[in-house]
Amino acid sequence: MSSGRPTTEETGAEARDRLPPRPIRFAARTGWDLSENQLASVLVEARRAGRALVDFTESNPTRCGIAETAPLIARLGEPRGCRYAPLPLGDPAARAAVARYYQERGLDVDPAGVVLTASTSEAYGWLLKLLAERGDDVLVPVPSYPLLEYLACLEDVSLTPYPLLKEEGWRIDLGALERAAGERTRAVVLVHPNNPTGSFVRRDDAAALEACARERGLALIVDEVFGDYAHGDLPADRLPSFAGRRQALTFVLSGLSKVMALPQLKLGWIAVSGPPDLAAAAMERLEVIADTYLSVGTPVQLALPEILAARAPVQRAILERVRTNLAALDAAIAARATVQRAVRRLPVDGGWYATLEVPRVHDEDGWVELLVREEGLIVHPGYFFDMPRDGFLVVGLLLEPPVFAAAALRLVHRLERALSDG
Ligand SMILES: Cc1ncc(COP(=O)(O)O)c(C=O)c1O
Known part of the structure; x- marks a missing residue:
């Protein structure tokens, strides 16, 4: 029945519909490797296990509770927009x-x-x-x-x-x-x-x-x-x-x-x-x-x-948050002498991110996996940004400050433990 030849009741078009489709040759430029990498699997596993995660890599401001942007959406209702x-x-x-x-x-x-x-x-x-x-x-x-x-x-x-x-x-x-x-x-x-x-x-x-x-x-x-x-x-x-x-x-x-x-x-x-x-x-x-x-x-x-x-209040709120979170991260590091000696928060002049230079007792994937599995914290490995060598972790600074500060403390405690283990 899979010959594609019409049976007595079938039209030729119906018989063609039964044939398996010929493969499509997609453009080579889209031949990306879309398989799940190791880190993605670790995250999937943690979510499946129902682990509460704090996503330090969150860069979507609409998920970070920046209330100042909400009233701006109403400005989209200009009647001339009908034309x-x-x-x-x-x-x-x-x-x-x-x-x-x-x-x-x-x-x-x-x-x-x-x-x-x-x-x-x-x-x-x-x-x-x-x-x-x-x-x-x-x-x-x-x-x-x-x-x-x-x-x-x-x-x-x-x-x-x-x-x-x-x-x-x-x-x-x-x-x-x-x-x-x-x-x-x-x-x-x-x-x-x-x-x-x-x-x-x-x-x-x-x-x-x-x-x-x-x-x-x-x-x-x-x-x-x-x-x-x-x-x-x-x-x-x-x-x-x-x-x-x-x-x-x-x-x-x-x-x-x-x-x-x-x-x-x-x-x-x-x-x-x-x-x-x-x-x-x-x-x-x-x-x-x-x-x-x-x-x-x-x-x-x-x-x-x-x-x-209307940008001033929005930008003021974001900048205040970024500065508060950066200060919380620095304070968490400063509070632990071993971490302070071994971990450096690199200077930044602007933006929504901070980079930590960490000891190479683990490679970056190792650090990221450890933090997800044991602390429920998601950070970026430095290689995601093509850092010059292994040994960097990147965190976003947009999370709501109480969430960020608690997570920063956990991050620093885990770094401290890994340093004393390593
Ligand atoms: C440096 C940089 N450029 C561009 C973009 C993308 O911006 P857009 O949403 O306007 O495409 C991002 C998004 O995070 C970014 O970090």
Whole structure:
């Protein structure tokens, strides 16, 4: 009966429907290894066993009880949102609001150079489409956030790492960056401040990088999603933002995901600046890319001016939380002499993460497994961010402070026990 030949009652179409489907040849770029890794299995096991877990890696602000964002959702009800009249680069008032957001920080951003996107991730994708052919490469900082690997893969673009130097406050290794740039390099990515190191670029390094980009025909793609979250006054030698800079073709990325802790609204942007001819040519092409997708929803664009204008209390609440949690972590470490001697919380200037340098009595997977199995604490291994070597754990700082403080104490006690066992 499985020959596919029609029986007396069957039509030919029905017989074809019974045939097994021919395999589909999916694009090789999607041939990812999607099997569960060891750490994921440990987590599944812990959840199955009904273990209460505290997720120190939580970076979704909508799950961290930031009450200040709730009233902003009501701003999406503007009646003009009933009409669909899309403009590729975005609603003019929304683009002007983004420019104002920078201008209020003293940065010279022109609304004409603002492109709205659905997210920062989408902005990266559009910029890779704009700048790179299949097989071209972009330079990316290491350590940093691992998002780019997939975005580059989806555009058939390669990533070439350039190191940040830990002992120099994660300063860019400019010599290594220049050596890494080859014939097919099209852009340099900066995450500013970097995730998870929380480091801002030095002003003199920024200027040297711009000179290098200008000379070699490279664009700068600067991810500033955490730009509003400097923990205190930045040291004078650090650059607060690349927005509006004119030396090299510069694309500054950000969006509501971090600026307003509203990732679910799906609105990001690119602020384009640079030598005027280059910036204008980039905008012309970006407009076509944006027109192809028209991906930003109308209600959120209409609400953007009001939403951005309401950022101060949201950002104040987040910064206060991040500082409180960091202080709780430091206090927990300081309270245990053995831990204080052996564990270092690396300095951070901004962002929502802290990195612990831990003794290598376990490797990073070993630490993470131990903490999940024995304490119900989820932390990131440093290798997730391509740390320069083994021996780092990364924790997020967004959890509600009482939860964070209790978990930090447990973390430190477990580190202490492991140190005395080891
Ligand atoms: C450094 C960095 N860039 C970009 C993103 C993604 O932002 P979006 O939600 O706008 O795509 C994240 C998300 O955590 C991030 O940490």
